[in-house]
Amino acid sequence: MKLLLDIFLTFARIGLFTFGGGYAMLPMLERELVEKKHWVTEEDLANYFAIGQCTPGIIAVNTATFTGHKLKKIPGAIFATLGVIFPSVVIILFLAAFVTHFAEIEWVQHAFAGIRACVCVLIFFSVLKLGKKSVKNLLTWGVFLVVLALAMFTNLSTVLLVIAVGIFGVIFTALKERRKAQ
């Protein structure tokens, strides 16, 4: 029960400080889950993001569900998910009830311009950490650069990209194993 509460509170904190959608939560996830709590590894996070890309639903929720499930099965998954959406639900209900045209208030716009600049830097540091663990040799550098170029300069859907890389991964690994076995 204590762990479930801890899961809920940790994910509520992550949900509270996730500005600008799924990817922006990566720095918080690294800090809270990998460095502070040691619940998952850097590799786990990269796996969850890859799976989250090609399964239905919001990546933040998928990641929370995965981590919660790893720690404490289905109750863990439920508490983590409820935690990560809790702050947003409360904030939006509050805004919907009391504040109209929230996004047009001038100081709000200035505050969030600042927050976005911070988010940029945080994502940059997170990507460096993630890259150190996942991009290590010629093959992984190749995959990284090709996917980066396709994601930036074409309109291919990310779902398609992840599925294509997944299929490539299965075939490549199977062939490698076979050669090893021979």
Place this chain on the structure above:
Amino acid sequence: MMTILRLCAEFFMTGLFAVGGGLATLPFLYEIGEKTGWYTDTDVLDMLAISESTPGPIGVNMATYAGYGVSGVPGGICATLALVLPSVIISVIISGFLEKFKGNSLVQGTFGILRPASTALITAAGLGVAWKVFFPQGLGTGNLWNMLFAVIDYKALILAAVIVLVMTFWK
């Protein structure tokens, strides 16, 4: 009561079919608005702005907002839970599968190749954010100076530089 059920059904379907994160819910949200008249296209745009400036995924925010508009606080909560339910179920199934086959070399090898792809997608998204932050008006025209340095948002750049310094030296 019927409205709440309908609300749950609509957002459950959105959660089930919107693949690939927050913005993927956008077309579904427009469709629900058009079909049911619960909110207008302008509301969705407002919501997008609010979502970008408050914590939380846009899908969750939109479900809460629309649900609240339709039937108050219970509506907001029900719509949000309905939206996340499909991904929770699917993720639990995949997570169980992953734990079972964690030692499998095919699974390990495949994820070893998926991880750099996932890193690349996050990098691309991060660069997209950076682009909007540092060049809010896009690139200028003419020579290199006008294209880059005349239009860059210096306030954002200085703020970012300060954060980089703080994060590097204050561990």
